[in-house]
Amino acid sequence: MHCYDCYTDGTESTAVAVCVECGAGACPHHLRSEPEPVRRSSATGRVWSPRDARRMVCRVCHESLKQSSG
Structure with a gap:
């Protein structure tokens, strides 16, 4: 699979x-x-949470989520 953002920028x-x-x-x-x-x-x-997991988001969604939560 290729990166979609790179593809839209004309690279691969x-x-x-x-x-x-x-x-x-x-x-x-x-x-x-x-x-x-x-x-x-x-x-x-009881709720047990030893540590946080990871949530992977692309740059576009990251910026969108940051703006909507701010």
Whole structure:
């Protein structure tokens, strides 16, 4: 799979991840990694979250989400 943003810029590079928002392939240059909280229920009903997972988004979705949350 190739990076969609590179393709629209007229170049070609290999995608290393897929954006969870739009599904476009993204290369390391166009990829943004955000923390994603992990929540699990234990037998006692407590929420356990040892550390955050990763959420991969392309540059376009990252900027869009940043503007809508600000």
